[in-house]
Amino acid sequence: MQVVFKIVRQDQNAASRVESYSLEVEPGTTILDCLNRIKWEQDGTLAYRKNCRNTICGSCSMRINGRSALACKENVGSEVARFAPDAEIPEITIAPMGNMPVIKDLVVDMSSFWANLKAVDPYVSTASRQIPEREFLQSPEERDKLNQTGNCIMCGACYSECNAREVNPNFVGPHALAKAYRMVEDSRDDRSDDRLDKYNQSTDGVWGCTRCYYCNAVCPMEVAPMDQIGKIKQEILARKTTEVTRSIRHRRTLIDLVKKGGWIDERQFGLQVVANNFRDLGGLISLAPLGVRMLTKRKLPMGFEPSEGVKTVRSLIESVQAFEAQSKR
Known part of the structure; x- marks a missing residue:
């Protein structure tokens, strides 16, 4: 042909x-x-x-x-x-x-790709065990958890198609965060808490992902980077109790409000996420211009009506949460 x-x-x-x-x-x-x-x-x-x-x-x-x-x-x-x-x-x-x-034709400069991979420290840390008595062994079950992310061949396809990376040059990219989850899940690593703190940084880490699904769609090795990013988010939400960042509040508030009303009460969402329930004065002030514009254009709702089928929505969310909890156990 x-x-x-x-x-x-x-x-x-x-x-x-x-x-x-x-x-x-x-x-x-x-x-x-x-x-x-x-x-x-x-x-x-x-x-x-x-x-x-x-x-x-x-x-x-x-x-x-x-x-x-x-x-x-x-x-x-x-x-x-x-x-x-x-x-x-x-x-x-x-x-x-x-x-x-582009360097020439189909050859691109992958310096940022490699630099962002290095930024997530994609190496198993054994600093707390300087002189081991034996090898750092893993059970077959522990090793199986690393198989999917271990298939990554660093081709750059996910990085190339990443919308978040296109608009935010500080976002490390799906390839780096997929490798990051491998480190979080690795039973031999002793820095999980430090890693989660690092990956939780603003939109540079996991919260910069827009969940567009392109990285999963183009990955030739079925690593599913977006899924690995989601797993890191779940680890952060499960462990981060002393310092609740805006990103975490966003996730938790979204789920709580949808469970409560079937959809989002935007008045509560802004106050709880941006203003941190009136504890973040700067965030509260930043909402003022938007509030004024909504009032003048009569777009600010005075009340909130739960959606139809709110009980069904709540039941679905609770079922998913119960399944995730059971899976971790």
């Missing part, structure tokens, strides 16, 4: 351009093999990363038809079936990953 590959090309600090290359290929041919043919047969200046060609190293991550994926894993037939099943001459668009500056 004949396929046109539209490749977004770019030199560092220069405007991007799109160049097209036509190939006669079999449906089972991988995108990486197609790029190799383009480079070897048509344009030797094309730049991209590759190594293992077997979904192990993560080097060939790029955007294929608008989503980040491994070029060695995706093939022509599946891409055509997904985006252009009826086209006489189908086109496949290939672009560099997002959230990272």
